[in-house]
Amino acid sequence: MMTLSNDEPTISPDDAATAAAVAAASTAAAAVAAIPPLKDDEHGLHHSFVTQHQHHIPQQHTMQHHPQHHAIPHGHPQDHDHLNSQINHQLQQHALAHPQLNHAPHHLDMLAQANEEDFLDSTNRKVAPRASDLFKIGPQFSETRHHQDIYCKSNDMDVNPILHARIDRGFEVGENGTWIGYKRNYFTLVASFTLENFSFDRFIQNKFYTYEKSSKNGESVGENKVEISYFAIRLVAKCSDDDVSISLIQHTAKRDKGPQFPPPIYPAVPGELPDHETVKASCNKRNNSKIEHMNKIFYYDRSDYYQHVNLDTLKDDSVLKNYPSDSIAKVARFERIQFTSSIRLKSTSVNSRYFTLHVELLGIIENEDSQIQPILLSSIETPPLIIRGRSPSNYHKDRTSGYRGHLHPQ
DNA sequence: TCCGACACATACAG
DNA sequence: TCTGTATGTGTCGG
Numbered sequence: 001m002m003t004l005s006n007d008e009p010t011i012s013p014d015d016a017a018t019a020a021a022v023a024a025a026s027t028a029a030a031a032v033a034a035i036p037p038l039k040d041d042e043h044g045l046h047h048s049f050v051t052q053h054q055h056h057i058p059q060q061h062t063m064q065h066h067p068q069h070h071a072i073p074h075g076h077p078q079d080h081d082h083l084n085s086q087i088n089h090q091l092q093q094h095a096l097a098h099p100q101l102n103h104a105p106h107h108l109d110m111l112a113q114a115n116e117e118d119f120l121d122s123t124n125r126k127v128a129p130r131a132s133d134l135f136k137i138g139p140q141f142s143e144t145r146h147h148q149d150i151y152c153k154s155n156d157m158d159v160n161p162i163l164h165a166r167i168d169r170g171f172e173v174g175e176n177g178t179w180i181g182y183k184r185n186y187f188t189l190v191a192s193f194t195l196e197n198f199s200f201d202r203f204i205q206n207k208f209y210t211y212e213k214s215s216k217n218g219e220s221v222g223e224n225k226v227e228i229s230y231f232a233i234r235l236v237a238k239c240s241d242d243d244v245s246i247s248l249i250q251h252t253a254k255r256d257k258g259p260q261f262p263p264p265i266y267p268a269v270p271g272e273l274p275d276h277e278t279v280k281a282s283c284n285k286r287n288n289s290k291i292e293h294m295n296k297i298f299y300y301d302r303s304d305y306y307q308h309v310n311l312d313t314l315k316d317d318s319v320l321k322n323y324p325s326d327s328i329a330k331v332a333r334f335e336r337i338q339f340t341s342s343i344r345l346k347s348t349s350v351n352s353r354y355f356t357l358h359v360e361l362l363g364i365i366e367n368e369d370s371q372i373q374p375i376l377l378s379s380i381e382t383p384p385l386i387i388r389g390r391s392p393s394n395y396h397k398d399r400t401s402g403y404r405g406h407l408h409p410q
Numbered sequence: 411t412c413c414g415a416c417a418c419a420t421a422c423a424g
Numbered sequence: 425t426c427t428g429t430a431t432g433t434g435t436c437g438g
Contacts, residue, residue: 129431130421185432253430256415284430286423336431341413390412395433 138167271330
């Protein structure tokens with residue numbers, strides 16, 4: 001359990017924003033600070049909940065205790081060969097579908113071409129840590145895949161959720177059309193969901209339900225109808241041929257000097273994905289008015305809504321009242337995410353090891369003991385991703401951000 | 411060989 | 425323009 005005192009001297013206001021996003025679980029929300037893994041959670045992950053968001057970042061802020069997370073190692077039932085072949089297939093499909101990606105120019109290429117005089121210089125130039133062109137749009141996610149149906153409580157209508165996500169930093173295409181990221185570097189991802197034929201107003205005036213698969217002694221014995229208290233978005237990573245306990249980690253802006261957490265689960269209402277430039281502009285803001293502006297894009301303020309319609313919280317009988325905090329994500333933003341250092345990157349097989357990132361829409365339900373539990377409703381995933389490790393050999397090839405130039409070595 | 415820790419450097423934010 | 429920050433990555437040593 002990580003504890004930070006209020007007078008932690010090295011923490012900036014921006015950290016408070018990050019910390020709030022990463023870690024905050026107020027005592028009031030502590031009851032929902034950690035949720036159990038999905039029943040079919042292959043990775044057995046525990047995530048924290050983002051239950052609060054600070055719209056006004058105080059100078060003297062508080063970083064609350066972070067709920068405990070335990071990676072639960074487990075032997076798991078993944079069909080490796082099948083998954084591998086599936087991923088290889090996806091990789092081929094992706095390369096076929098995006099031939100233009102095979103020769104994406106790189107800023108270092110352009111530098112090299114721009115000026116012969118500077119060429120030798122540029123061959124040894126590192127990627128600048130704060131270069132704004134580190135923000136690049138990553139691979140397209142798959143179509144939304146449904147795991148459990150959602151129904152509208154008022155008329156039992158089948159509701160179609162659509163997940164949206166984009167990687168905004170940390171991945172770029174290699175020479176074969178594969179997507180490459182670096183274990184040591186951050187990536188940024190945003191995600192949201194919408195419900196087809198549901199305007200926002202219609203959404204917040206309704207309730208929804210789904211079915212929970214029930215089982216006895218491991219045998220599936222049907223489904224129970226369960227009301228969805230609220231929706232949530234989470235990010236998980238999966239590996240092509242291995243089982244990795246917790247494979248993603250989130251840092252604060254302080255990186256080594258700050259705490260690290262698994263990416264939070266965001267309780268969320270439907271929202272549109274902001275464009276790439278907006279996400280890029282939202283990072284590392286310290287100016288309060290800019291932060292507030294960004295908060296309006298990424299968060300929904302329930303108390304504003306209640307005030308606006310002059311509705312007593314207690315009288316609200318919609319899905320909205322079940323959310324654990326007034327500040328609810330419209331867009332889940334995952335910043336400063338890295339694959340955990342514990343993942344192994346080299347595969348013993350001929351194929352290299354791939355990862356995929358999955359954005360999941362969860363329905364949070366309350367069982368008879370008032371325990372909350374997530375149900376996986378739908379998900380989207382990236383094409384296979386190659387994560388390069390720390391080996392210096394990864395920093396010399398393939399003209400990615402690790403490219404050091406080797407055409408004219410001195 | 412891998413990893414945590416520390417270090418250096420450099421564009422951004424204000 | 426100047427200062428503090430955030431972050432890619434170099435490096436040391438276990």
